[in-house]
Amino acid sequence: MSGADGAGSGPDASTAGATEQGTPNAGHRAHAPAPLRVSRRPWLAAGIIALVAVALVGTVIVYSERRPFGFEVDLMTSLSAARTPAVTSGALVLDLLGGGVLSNVVFPILIVVGLLVWRRPWAALYFGVAALASAGVTRLVKVLVGRVRPEDILVHPDFGSFPSGHSSAAALIATALGLIFMRTWVWVAGIAWTVLMMLSRMYLGAHWLSDTIGGALVGVGAALIVWAPFAYRLYRENRMPHRPLWKPAGTAAKS
Structure with a gap:
């Protein structure tokens, strides 16, 4: 093989030759990829729409003298008649896990600490801000609407039925962790x-149907709106290795 032939061998040289000859991939190989852009507007708009829907439903409730809608009374009657000891026990466990100090303080702190331990500081900051925003909006709407809870109730929650804090x-x-990890499961x-x-x-008689829907919309809306300014940083952070703090950065390279 001559020296000229040897100079033309290898992947670098073949790539260069393909570029010079004007093959279909030449332009793609000759230019660096465009900077990544994370689409925020659709998600931000969805979050705003969710909170606007909560405000509209809350307004309707206030103008209807804070009474439940007819279909909600029928649904509550059906659920009350279908109560069983086993299902009631499970619902009471969810009541304990989903509200009070556990849901509003302990679980958020554990999630933030876990994200920090696995080297996700932006995700930890995002989750903390979103949790505070959701709790704040929930409390504000509860006070403004002041809806009375159902009478056939099996628990002793705080004031305000709309929206459901649980x-x-x-x-x-659910929404914040979904946006952080971007995994189907x-x-x-x-x-x-x-x-x-x-x-x-x-089932426990703590809320009407519209209360639970309003609560879910508050949580989703707060998570989406707070996510928007963090979106690009969360995307980049998600693509990085996430070794726990007790494993030095060079552990993987040495092994």
């Missing part, structure tokens, strides 16, 4: 958790 906390966790588990929480609140 439902908003569940939806916030996380979305499926989160949706299942939120739906179970909504059903348990009605």
